[in-house]
Amino acid sequence: MSEVTIREVSSKKDLDAFICFNYDLYKGNAYAVPDLYFDLVDTFNPKKNASLEFCEMQLFLAYKDNKVVGRVGAFINKRANETWNVKNVRFGWIDFVDDLDVSKALLDSVAEWGRKRGMTAIQGPLGMTDMDPEGMLIEGFDQLGTMATIYNYPYYPVHMEKYGMEKDADWIEMKMPVPDKVPEKYARVSEITLKRHNLRIKKLEGKKDIFERRYGQKIFDLINEAYAPLFGYSKMTQRQIDGYVNTYMPLVDLRMVTLVEDCETNEVVAVGISMPSIVRALQKANGHLFPFGWFHLLKSLKWKHEEGVELLLVAVKPEYQNKGVNALLFADLIPIYQKMGFKWAETNPQLELNVKGQAQWQYLDHTVPKRRRCFRKDLY
Numbered sequence: 001m002s003e004v005t006i007r008e009v010s011s012k013k014d015l016d017a018f019i020c021f022n023y024d025l026y027k028g029n030a031y032a033v034p035d036l037y038f039d040l041v042d043t044f045n046p047k048k049n050a051s052l053e054f055c056e057m058q059l060f061l062a063y064k065d066n067k068v069v070g071r072v073g074a075f076i077n078k079r080a081n082e083t084w085n086v087k088n089v090r091f092g093w094i095d096f097v098d099d100l101d102v103s104k105a106l107l108d109s110v111a112e113w114g115r116k117r118g119m120t121a122i123q124g125p126l127g128m129t130d131m132d133p134e135g136m137l138i139e140g141f142d143q144l145g146t147m148a149t150i151y152n153y154p155y156y157p158v159h160m161e162k163y164g165m166e167k168d169a170d171w172i173e174m175k176m177p178v179p180d181k182v183p184e185k186y187a188r189v190s191e192i193t194l195k196r197h198n199l200r201i202k203k204l205e206g207k208k209d210i211f212e213r214r215y216g217q218k219i220f221d222l223i224n225e226a227y228a229p230l231f232g233y234s235k236m237t238q239r240q241i242d243g244y245v246n247t248y249m250p251l252v253d254l255r256m257v258t259l260v261e262d263c264e265t266n267e268v269v270a271v272g273i274s275m276p277s278i279v280r281a282l283q284k285a286n287g288h289l290f291p292f293g294w295f296h297l298l299k300s301l302k303w304k305h306e307e308g309v310e311l312l313l314v315a316v317k318p319e320y321q322n323k324g325v326n327a328l329l330f331a332d333l334i335p336i337y338q339k340m341g342f343k344w345a346e347t348n349p350q351l352e353l354n355v356k357g358q359a360q361w362q363y364l365d366h367t368v369p370k371r372r373r374c375f376r377k378d379l380y
Helices: 012-025 037-043 078-084 100-115 155-162 184-196 207-212 215-227 238-247 279-285 293-303 325-340 355-359
Strands: 005-008 055-064 067-077 088-096 121-124 136-139 166-177 199-202 257-262 268-276 308-316 344-347 367-378
Touching (some): 012 055, 100 121, 184 199, 215 268, 268 325
Parallel strands (some): 088 121, 308 344
Antiparallel strands (some): 067 088, 121 367
16 A cells, blocks of 8 residues: 655645645535635745734645645644634645545644644644634535635545544534515614614725725724634734735725724724625636636626625624624615625624624524534644
């Protein structure tokens, strides 16, 4: 039997093999949604990714018979470890053929790399930060993936358990039809909340709002504050925030972004960001903008929307949580979704223990088609 060989990614050629292995492994899969090649190149580039100012990284490739059979990234998020008082090495971007020797060799490589740096536990799949894809799919293998999440074959979690890993945290994703009208409960709560807390809906009107009036900054400051208590979260640095604002905010359809602010102070107390699903376009592009990938993506974003909308994030200032502010977001966004012709909406992963986050969907007809998991194992 051929042995598994692990090699560190140390060249552009290696990185190309690392990225393209996922494309090859999931070629023709109806549910997997490939990442864009150039986006991953930037993700692993310290000059482009501000997370690498406080994260250590090493990528690994597994070979068998001189053929790539697996990949994994090892990361140490120093800010997260300090925040949560742990010594964890994370693994992410993990893919492998259905061979226990391969998955073990990959995870052993991450564990040993972490041990040499004083880490006492291995956990994942996680990215460098919470803005990266996280959580291994354990339910919903027959469901179409989303732009911001991981798809994996059913044998993946089996390999994690055989390696001796245990559950660290679970996330669930919700899917719901866009209702014909704003649910009465949302409408009533919205009206009361606006008056009681002296709030108003704010819609962004262009680059002047995002940059000159600094609403882009305000949004990410709010995310940092609202998400701080959540599993493994490390607050974004200013360089990270600048990168997200400059790179992604100009691409967002501002109709699908709703803010709630205080009428007196103009403080942003809540934000909901969504965008048209582009998963079918990403599948057609198969990770590449050229020669025709750009056309499929532009068509999906600008000319002919897919039927779904992805609810990328909802953030509410801690002191306004459980006060009906979420209803304001949905009361504004649902008519917009109706007008734009969307048929269904799907959330990003939410921690199963985040009861406040899940409660916001209670007045919508929703299902839970997917569940994903972060695994953990002590290093001895």
